[in-house]
Amino acid sequence: MATLHKLLKEVDSIVKEIYDQQLEAEVHRKEEYDAAVRIQSWYRGIRTRSLVKNLNRCAIRIQRHYRGFMGRRRIRAILIDSVKRMCLDHYNKQAAQIQKMWRGFYVRKYVFDYYSRKKYLESLVAKNEMIRSELAEQEEAMRREARKREEEETRRRLRAWAERHHYLVSTVVQPSVFNSPYRPFTLPEETLLLNTRPKTPPKVASVGHGFDPSWRQYGQNQLMVRLPSKLPPLPAKPQGPFRQPEEVRAQRYREFQPSLRVATDYEAVKRAREQWRAEEWAGRLYDDEFKPTKALREKAYQPLMHTASEYGHLAYGNAHFREVQPERHVTQDRFRTIVPPVPVFDKLNAEYVEGYVEN
Amino acid sequence: MSQRQVLQVFEQYQKARTQFVQTVAELATRPQNIETLQNAGVMSLLRPLLLDIVPTIQQTAALALGRLANYNDELAEAVVKGDILPQLVYSLAEQNRFYKKAAAFVLRAVAKHSPELAQAVVDCGALDALVICLEEFDPGVKESAAWALGYIARHSAELAQSVVDAGAVPLLVLCVQEPDLSLKRIAASALSDISKHSPELAQTVVDAGAIAHLAQMVLNPDAKLKRQVFSALAQMAKHSVDLAEMVVEAEIFPAVLTCLKDPDEYVRKNCATLIREVAKHTPELSQLIVNAGGVAAMVDFVGDSRGNVRLPGVMMLGYVAAHSENLAMAIIVSRGVLGLDAVLQTEPEDHIQAAAAWSLGQIGRHSPEHAKSVAQANVLPKLLRAYLRPDVSEDLQIKSKKALKHILQKCVHLEALEPLLQEAPPNILKHVVAQFSKVLPHNPKSRRLFVTSGGLKKIQEIRAEPGSALAEYINTINNCYPEEIVKYYSPGYSDALLERIENYLPQV
Numbered sequence: 001m002a003t004l005h006k007l008l009k010e011v012d013s014i015v016k017e018i019y020d021q022q023l024e025a026e027v028h029r030k031e032e033y034d035a036a037v038r039i040q041s042w043y044r045g046i047r048t049r050s051l052v053k054n055l056n057r058c059a060i061r062i063q064r065h066y067r068g069f070m071g072r073r074r075i076r077a078i079l080i081d082s083v084k085r086m087c088l089d090h091y092n093k094q095a096a097q098i099q100k101m102w103r104g105f106y107v108r109k110y111v112f113d114y115y116s117r118k119k120y121l122e123s124l125v126a127k128n129e130m131i132r133s134e135l136a137e138q139e140e141a142m143r144r145e146a147r148k149r150e151e152e153e154t155r156r157r158l159r160a161w162a163e164r165h166h167y168l169v170s171t172v173v174q175p176s177v178f179n180s181p182y183r184p185f186t187l188p189e190e191t192l193l194l195n196t197r198p199k200t201p202p203k204v205a206s207v208g209h210g211f212d213p214s215w216r217q218y219g220q221n222q223l224m225v226r227l228p229s230k231l232p233p234l235p236a237k238p239q240g241p242f243r244q245p246e247e248v249r250a251q252r253y254r255e256f257q258p259s260l261r262v263a264t265d266y267e268a269v270k271r272a273r274e275q276w277r278a279e280e281w282a283g284r285l286y287d288d289e290f291k292p293t294k295a296l297r298e299k300a301y302q303p304l305m306h307t308a309s310e311y312g313h314l315a316y317g318n319a320h321f322r323e324v325q326p327e328r329h330v331t332q333d334r335f336r337t338i339v340p341p342v343p344v345f346d347k348l349n350a351e352y353v354e355g356y357v358e359n
Numbered sequence: 360m361s362q363r364q365v366l367q368v369f370e371q372y373q374k375a376r377t378q379f380v381q382t383v384a385e386l387a388t389r390p391q392n393i394e395t396l397q398n399a400g401v402m403s404l405l406r407p408l409l410l411d412i413v414p415t416i417q418q419t420a421a422l423a424l425g426r427l428a429n430y431n432d433e434l435a436e437a438v439v440k441g442d443i444l445p446q447l448v449y450s451l452a453e454q455n456r457f458y459k460k461a462a463a464f465v466l467r468a469v470a471k472h473s474p475e476l477a478q479a480v481v482d483c484g485a486l487d488a489l490v491i492c493l494e495e496f497d498p499g500v501k502e503s504a505a506w507a508l509g510y511i512a513r514h515s516a517e518l519a520q521s522v523v524d525a526g527a528v529p530l531l532v533l534c535v536q537e538p539d540l541s542l543k544r545i546a547a548s549a550l551s552d553i554s555k556h557s558p559e560l561a562q563t564v565v566d567a568g569a570i571a572h573l574a575q576m577v578l579n580p581d582a583k584l585k586r587q588v589f590s591a592l593a594q595m596a597k598h599s600v601d602l603a604e605m606v607v608e609a610e611i612f613p614a615v616l617t618c619l620k621d622p623d624e625y626v627r628k629n630c631a632t633l634i635r636e637v638a639k640h641t642p643e644l645s646q647l648i649v650n651a652g653g654v655a656a657m658v659d660f661v662g663d664s665r666g667n668v669r670l671p672g673v674m675m676l677g678y679v680a681a682h683s684e685n686l687a688m689a690i691i692v693s694r695g696v697l698g699l700d701a702v703l704q705t706e707p708e709d710h711i712q713a714a715a716a717w718s719l720g721q722i723g724r725h726s727p728e729h730a731k732s733v734a735q736a737n738v739l740p741k742l743l744r745a746y747l748r749p750d751v752s753e754d755l756q757i758k759s760k761k762a763l764k765h766i767l768q769k770c771v772h773l774e775a776l777e778p779l780l781q782e783a784p785p786n787i788l789k790h791v792v793a794q795f796s797k798v799l800p801h802n803p804k805s806r807r808l809f810v811t812s813g814g815l816k817k818i819q820e821i822r823a824e825p826g827s828a829l830a831e832y833i834n835t836i837n838n839c840y841p842e843e844i845v846k847y848y849s850p851g852y853s854d855a856l857l858e859r860i861e862n863y864l865p866q867v
Contacts, residue, residue, distance in 0.1 A: 135619070136620075
């Protein structure tokens with residue numbers, strides 16, 4: 001009971017203490033609650049975080065492994081690809097090298113051969129020189145010929161002039177224009193005139209006399225009756241026994257005695273016929289021809305078979321030289337010959353067909 | 360009156376007619392009399408004399424008519440209007456050879472003036488009669504008939520076709536083979552006139568075998584004949600490749616080259632025309648001519664001749680060079696560029712200069728080698744001058760500009776390009792500067808030369824619109840040099856330097 005009493009004495013203090021403690025605890029309840037919540041939340045946080053971290057780690061591990069796997073796979077593919085490409089490049093390069101060599105060779109040999117072109121140009125220059133020299137030679141020859149012809153022409157002209165102007169030559173008494181006393185020298189025309197033989201003007205043939213056989217002298221000037229007394233000079237060679245000069249002269253200057261046939265005009269018969277016809281016509285009274293019998297008078301006109309033929313009238317001769325009328329031929333085929341073909345014609349005449357005759 | 364007296368009257372009348380017609384024919388040879396004769400009404404007097412019974416009077420009347428019609432086209436029209444032609448054509452078939460010659464002369468004199476008169480001649484049925492005359496034996500008749508046919512065919516393709524349809528061509532080819540020289544000339548000229556219009560006509564002439572006979576006459580000594588022969592061959596060869604090849608197959612080369620030195624200038628001109636027509640079709644034909652030495656002969660021809668005569672030669676060189684660069688090099692090697700340069704310099708006529716410019720352009724445009732050879736002959740300044748002269752024809756301007764452009768686009772020979780920097784107008788300058796901008800970045804020696812020769816200075820002086828091609832090229836060139844050098848040569852640099860003096864504070 002002492003204890004109880006003690007205790008009862010202390011009850012107030014204990015109750016007060018209890019109240020004080022409760023009050024304190026009440027005061028600190030929120031704090032302690034907050035602190036406890038904080039500790040719990042920290043702890044929960046740790047746990048959750050570590051769980052999540054673990055999960056993350058696992059996931060990352062899985063992803064890492066997976067990515068490595070895919071990456072390696074891709075790299076492998078890329079590697080294979082690049083190796084293939086490298087090989088192809090290599091082959092391409094080698095092929096290009098072959099093609100390069102071939103193309104260079106081909107172009108240099110067949111398309112543009114520098115050395116052969118150089119040689120060609122050099123030979124062209126040489127050929128040009130040759131042609132130039134040849135042409136120059138020919139031109140020179142042509143010029144020479146032309147000059148010669150010109151000179152010949154001038155000489156001929158001067159000679160013709162001199163032959164016609166012989167009267168201009170100077171005489172002893174009267175000096176000519178070309179030999180003028182006022183000039184210190186004679187002109188070359190003077191020498192030219194002196195050196196050329198003058199040409200007499202041509203004899204105009206006498207017109208109008210028809211051929212008369214009774215004329216005794218023919219081909220001679222009618223005014224010149226006298227015959228020359230001297231014969232022309234003999235050539236140098238030795239001559240035999242000579243006839244009498246009168247005989248020779250008579251023989252030489254014998255009159256022309258043409259026969260009647262020679263003497264007749266060529267057209268004489270024709271003219272005579274026409275004259276007779278004209279005279280007969282002029283003297284005729286009746287133009288109708290006399291036919292003795294009735295049969296002759298009333299004979300019907302019978303045309304020639306030649307003209308009445310149904311195949312048409314073939315003109316006498318052809319209308320013109322080398323006329324052909326292929327539409328009137330019996331057939332368009334050509335004739336065959338029995339003569340063998342001439343090989344020369346093949347060369348010369350391209351139209352000649354072997355074995356056939358030309359139309 | 361007795362018969363004799365009656366006949367005497369007729370004889371007197373006949374003598375009078377003969378004398379009249381012969382005097383008129385003689386007077387008609389002089390041009391000053393023809394006006395008087397026309398005013399005196401000679402046409403109406405001559406017409407009945409054509410129907411005279413005496414053959415001499417007929418022939419002389421026809422001759423007089425021919426001479427009158429020959430003089431001018433009014434008289435020829437009077438002949439046509441007077442219905443004389445049908446009578447002539449009719450009697451062409453009947454009469455003797457003198458009359459035929461005279462009648463063919465009248466037809467030719469009428470037909471030569473204009474296509475309408477030639478058509479009138481054809482409408483009278485003259486062609487058949489003339490073709491029949493071509494079959495005569497007398498060479499004079501054949502010559503007159505061939506001459507008339509040639510004059511008819513000369514005017515137009517239709518008339519030539521009608522001549523061919525009348526069957527004249529084989530007979531003309533036969534006439535060409537005759538020994539008579541004037542007949543050969545006329546027949547060759549007629550063939551030339553027929554074949555010049557169209558390829559079909561030329562083919563007809565070739566089919567008649569004309570080429571072989573014409574080719575045989577190429578070395579004939581007569582100059583006029585050679586003129587016609589070459590003209591005929593040229594007209595045939597110009598239409599197509601096949602015809603040109605057929606002409607060449609007649610083996611005229613190299614004999615034709617000797618005719619390039621003939622003393623007669625028209626022979627030379629026609630010969631050059633023939634070679635040009637053959638060369639222009641294909642490279643193979645040009646190669647054939649070059650291998651026969653044709654280029655050397657042609658260059659000599661161009662050097663020796665003057666004026667219009669050398670125009671075909673100049674064009675031939677251009678055609679040959681245009682085909683391939685091989686042939687252009689062959690021309691350069693044969694001294695063709697010097698020859699063409701001489702033409703460009705010395706010829707007064709614009710069209711020949713234009714042809715020379717064109718040919719030079721064809722030679723130089725193939726490769727830098729060719730352009731260099733052309734530029735080294737000092738041709739570019741001349742072309743530029745030809746382009747810039749104010750009084751030249753448009754043709755020459757266009758051709759020289761094109762030639763310049765072609766050559767400049769391939770020219771890398773810088774010494775030849777520098778003179779052009781000064782004088783060229785902007786459209787040419789851009790090509791010149793383009794070439795510089797191509798060469799300078801790669802060649803240090805040429806860069807140095809460019810600066811020392813004053814080229815860089817000139818470049819700086821060029822004003823170009825920014826963004827144009829010229830500005831780009833100038834930029835490229837400026838980038839080849841360090842900045843100081845570029846600034847040094849730019850215009851106004853000395854002024855800029857002087858200005859710096861003003862702003863400079865002297866350091867004491």
